Amino acid sequence: MSRIKRWVNMHRKEFHPDGTLKDEARQQMLSEGMNEGAIDSYARRCKAQYDEWKHLDEIDPEPWTVYTAYDFFTPTEKQQFNPDGTLRAEYVESELRNGTSPGWLEEMERRKKIEVDSYNRVSEREAALGINFGEQEMNRLRASSQTYVERLKQMEVDLKNNEEPSTLPFDKDTSWF
Structure with a gap:
């Protein structure tokens, strides 16, 4: 803005x-x-x-990158959902063939649509104040993912040093190591 x-x-x-x-x-x-x-x-x-x-x-207008809720979907969610939060037809068909109940699929869709609507409301409200909510969220995620990698590296060092498991940032029995 x-x-x-x-x-x-x-x-x-x-x-x-x-x-x-x-x-x-x-x-x-x-x-x-x-x-x-x-x-x-x-x-x-x-x-x-x-x-x-x-x-x-x-x-010299400031750049304003527009992010949608879809930009924050995980890769798996992008396979399951359309940008508006509705389930993709091919995903529904596949899940019904695999025995997933139609009720559960409806609930998944309902929750994702609420999430998308909520993002859109907040983004619109913040934009009216001159705040790029999507950009702030993207920056937060980037920072979080950077610290995640750093914590993983530190955990490797801690494991080599036989640190107390309760002090580790993640469960040592995960398959990352």
């Missing part, structure tokens, strides 16, 4: 969406003992930042 939307969101209690100080904010500052000159100076500095961010949005 835009820098200006973030600015407006950060300052919405004190400033109008056009970057001007609200009268009630001015009155609050006066009641707290600030003088007119300090308030005017604060309002000018904030308005200057607003104008700068608005100009930057016009000449």
